[in-house]
Amino acid sequence: MHKTSTINDVARLAGVSKRTVSRVINGSLSVGDGTRERVEKIISELNYSPNTQARGLASSRSYLLGLIYDNPDALYLDDVQRGVLEVCSQLGYELVVHPCRYRSETLVQDCFNFINRSKLDGVIVLPPVSELDHLASALKEAGRPYVRLTSVLLDETRHSVVSDDRAAAAEMARYFAQLGHSDIAFISGPQRYKSSTERMEGFKLGLSAYGIELKPERIIEGNNTYETGIECARQLLTQQPLPSAIFANNDQMAAGVLKAAHDLGIAIPRQLSVAGFDDNLLASRVIPALTTIRRPVRQMAQLAASKIIMDIEHNSKAANNVAAKVAPTLVVRESTARFAEPAA
Amino acid sequence: MHKTSTINDVARLAGVSKRTVSRVINGSLSVGDGTRERVEKIISELNYSPNTQARGLASSRSYLLGLIYDNPDALYLDDVQRGVLEVCSQLGYELVVHPCRYRSETLVQDCFNFINRSKLDGVIVLPPVSELDHLASALKEAGRPYVRLTSVLLDETRHSVVSDDRAAAAEMARYFAQLGHSDIAFISGPQRYKSSTERMEGFKLGLSAYGIELKPERIIEGNNTYETGIECARQLLTQQPLPSAIFANNDQMAAGVLKAAHDLGIAIPRQLSVAGFDDNLLASRVIPALTTIRRPVRQMAQLAASKIIMDIEHNSKAANNVAAKVAPTLVVRESTARFAEPAA
């Protein structure tokens, strides 16, 4: 806790030049074994660690990673942060968080100010901001390492970690079909988001494999929030006949469906099956617990962090070797059941 | 996005020395109006912004704030981050997040490594880590600006933002009493946390004002998690007679109570009133929605950020002028009702 020591102290005590100490720190191969050991001994005795700012000034690196996002689900964000941190703190990087506004005219400018101000070594971009191609182009052009978390491949694999939402939604469709449901409704997310269209397409495709059609009047667009989940469900559940199952674009909205059904006296899953997407904390807490799709968010975040650090330290080829795809999986809980003819 | 310009470029183009540019940047008063304008014009033309690393090297400041925490509720963390960012991004600071382990032997060392490595200008510490006096002492001794978010005043006001959990719990007690409940149970948090003991004490005190005693067999200690909420509730709800109300130390556990009651066929709020603490997102999403105590977390975070930046920029006296106390409030929803004699 006393005055922190510098490379000069190390050099003096080890009886070498600072250049040599620098070599040791950075793992240069061209240092004699004896010299290296001596320097390392002093380093640990002094509990010395290099000054990041000075290092950055000289080498234009900051050991800082940025996380760019716009107002995601708190639980999703938390998962991402954990995943990223698990990797980056191991490797000596810190994480700087940066909310921004998806719709802002100055989004790109804002992000670059953020990046330049703090001299970020790289950034991880979360959906839906990650779907913005002009941001990605700007990042690429600026030569700034970046990775996008998305629901469908939108970029080179060294810049992508994607969950196959389409396939996952198709799996949900198959599950519904096998339960005997045929009159199924879907509460979609905003159509401007790729994640929304992917899930909808996947669901339709999955259904059609069983000869089931997702009728246009059974599709309502929500906003991925609990509140719009309630609204959409209310619309769906005041029509006659009632659908026997509802698939919502995410868990928040599915929770809203539960609420609306409860208010309308509709029993779940007896009269209505409900499923969500994400498997965030909420999904397992509500009653009945939600059947949903689990996205391995934490793992995606870890991959993103690994990828970006590979890119930073070994240049982009290495980044390609980190997996870029993860598979979401179906989690069956209590909110879905076999189709039963409504009691007269 | 082209090569970023430096203070030298500005100086050259404005026809002044870099010392003068530096003065303008830092808002020194002793600069001629004409000179200042000229410099500012060039600055905006060049879209120049000072290199934080160089700045830090020269003045030992980083414009980085740290957030230290151990595994808090995701929703709580999200609220905090938002609050802090609202303030600090206005004032030119970035936020670096840093999870750590409350019980770790090397906690203090870890935190200092984090702080020193990134040359953080200050740190905000979240509960329960914020309750660790030895960490605070070390921070103080090192002269590093810091602010603790706590449930009871543990430090000088310039280092504290506290929510009066005791008073809030007492208010909940009053509310229960006025609903006619007298056989009340409490699921506490871990007793090693001050927040837990404060809430329990407050609740007891509030009850005793109405001549109601919180019987020892009606107190069970949980772990602030959903799962332990279920377990504790199960113990409470398999005793005879049943308590008519349960107050849980937080919303997660209260949600667990809802689940346990549901499984046991106990109707809420008709047969049992349930309340939580925090008012996190979950509270309003479960069915029935939870009566709870709302902690103004976001506001606390804003205050903490303001306080710490005051400390950094104007030295500790100013930090004292930022409010250090906030009052949680009772939020009545659907999970509580007037006491009704159990039907024979």
Place this chain on the structure above:
DNA sequence: TTGTATGCGTTATCAG
């Protein structure tokens, strides 16, 4: 009010 010179702790250039 303005400018000069020096230092902050590293990395990088170029010799040896």
Place this chain on the structure above:
DNA sequence: CTGATAACGCATACAA
């Protein structure tokens, strides 16, 4: 394999 020495971009004591 190792060592002087010059950047890196900015702030600040000290002059003018």
